Amino acid sequence: MIAIVELAHAQMLRLCGLLEEVADSLPASVDRRKCLMIACELEPLVRGIHRFEEETLLPAYERALEQRGRGRGSLERLLAEHVEDECFAGELSEALLLLGRDGSVDNPEALGFMLRGFFEGQRRHVAFEREHVLPEIGCMEA
Known part of the structure; x- marks a missing residue:
């Protein structure tokens, strides 16, 4: 299971890097x-990772807690973040489709903030899982 989580983290961090490149390229150097x-x-990546986490990773984390x-506060927060992240991913997908089709955006600063808000949140989510969730599960599986 941990190998699958590490692969999911790698995929998410790769996507975060691409989103950061787009944010850095705004407004004039966008790769459509x-x-x-x-x-x-x-959206499919975010939903797929969340589905795996909710069906496998987070139940194991809950058992460890x-x-x-220990309380369920961090678990509940992770689950709530999933809902927010999926909504945010949908909004970003729409904005990126428009940017890719048109090559420009009405408010590049706002899109840049949206992109950074999403990928920074995802990086924090991955870091939390690596620093807290995986060690808890690793101790449980040992």
Whole structure:
């Protein structure tokens, strides 16, 4: 299971890097093809990773927390973030499709903030799982 999580993290961090490249390229140097590719990949990747986490990773994390008598606050927060992230991914996909088709955006600064907000949140999510969730599960599986 941990190998699958690490692969999912690598895929998400790769996508975050691409989103950062788009944000850095705004407004004048946008790679339209890259925007279209990311727009097509973003939502399915986020949903797929979340589905795996909710069916496999987070139940294991919940069991580990229960065994150690810890609360569910972090687990509930992760689940809530999934809902927010999927909505955000949908909005970004739409914006990236428009940018890829038109080559420009009405408010590049706002899109840049949206992109950075999403990929920075994803990087924090991955870091939390690496620093807290995986060690808890690793201890449980040992």
